[in-house]
Amino acid sequence: MGNTLSTLTPVEDSLFLTLYCKALDSRFPKPILSDAMADEIVRKLDYDFEQFKVNSNFIRNIALRSKKMDEAAAAFIRHHPDAVGLDLGAGLDTRVFRLAPPATVAWYDVDFPAVMDVRKRVVPDRPNAHVIGADVTDPDWLNTVPNDRPAVILADGLIGFLGKDDFVSLLNRLIDHFPSGEMAFNSYTRFAVWASTVARGTKSVSGLLKFPGVDDPRELETWIPRLKLVREILLAREPEISDYPMAVRLYNRFLATSVTLSRKGTIVLHYRF
Template identity: 55%
Template sequence: MTFPVFTPLQASLWLTLCGRALDNRLPHPILGDKVADDVVRKVGYDYKKLRIPRSSAIYIAHRAKKLDEIAQQFIARHPNAVGLDLGAGLDSRALRIAPPPTADWYDVDFPEVIRERRHLLPDHATPHGIGADLTDHAWLDSLPADRPVVAVADGLIAFLSEEEMISLVSRIISHFPSGEIAFNGYSKFAVWAQKRFPGAESIRGVVKFPGFDDPRYPECWHPKLKLRNEILCTREPEVAEFPLGLRLMNRLSARSASLSRRGNVVLHYSF
């Protein structure tokens, strides 16, 4: 097998893929993403060099689960939905959420990444793959414009500037009649911590997003964008499955919204 060659920005996908693979190897996985684990083993990726703490692997898996739930629930309410995984990397979200044949799921990432998805992931993991730079304007043109959309971005927004994020969100809102957009949030503290703490060395050079603390802040990106839900992961039921020390830390943080916002947060908007 030829080892995939990615730019440093594209290579950020290893961090999340390996995080989910490591979660799968725990006695009580939060997500249980066996496909991620299989891919990491298949390419023989040296995940140890990423120095991913167990807590980070669990958080990566946890937020992926929350984003899966948002997509799944939207598609259950709108069986003709269009689903978008923005910056899909080598994630096999379509396999986890199993959209019905009436819905269409699109994984969007750079062409090199979409090509590797076809080599490394099971066939049905990429029902539609779009190889494009999300900051380009044309990639949405080929997508149906008359159906509701659910767009999820897992680990993407850190790599866009705020202007690029505003432009992306605005183009999605202009293209589709209605929908939901969800992504993991980056607080100002998280951006600061990424530059200092272990586990994120591999992406330090490519992070652009400044972070924000108020979940309503993105409402200023587009007049139609409204906060639907702020998921503070410290307060989610999966915390009960966390290893003891991490569970206690999350239970403590859960008492304070501002403390919880510093950690794993999934933000969910509608338009």
């Protein structure tokens, strides 16, 4: 396994940071995401997770942003039991197990081929869950996905790696492909893009980010006019913050005092099309 993992590119390698945060969250007395399977996978892998210097706020925000995307997907699937689910840049995330959608949902985890090779070895199979090894910016991979059903599309930790043109083309292709659907992804303000270059937790990915940042979620509606904002989820204002330890809770309570400050923290954007 060691050799396979060491041949991943730096962008692919970013999956270990988020996987590790989900594993660490599951070890807390009051986990946010409770993803015990993430911890099982971390313990199986021959990888130097200790290199990541992640603090308590960072770990919880990675877990909480995933939880918010899970909630958006679960609500969509409740209303559309025939949905197609897509997790773009899925890495080794076990979202499909956390959601446990009914057999009527066709689920697709998409990431680079090398990542999917590792995934097939360490993440168990699940009926109706498929893996696609592809660069999401490649237009062809969508041809294998049904196009006659509503879709719920998640991108957890992906969009930072996409430049504006690739991001816009990808979303337009997805919107063209499905009759209707919803998308949820974590987004970054211009400040957050800058902050990721100096923060310790994101040091391993700071040189890889291409997304320019958006300060207001309505800006994305001008980039992609068929997207309609459902909700801007400012994590600092979410109820789970009350379970954070005091120091990080107080920091988030401070951010929560204004939208501008809250946007300096982690943001999940939820749109429909």
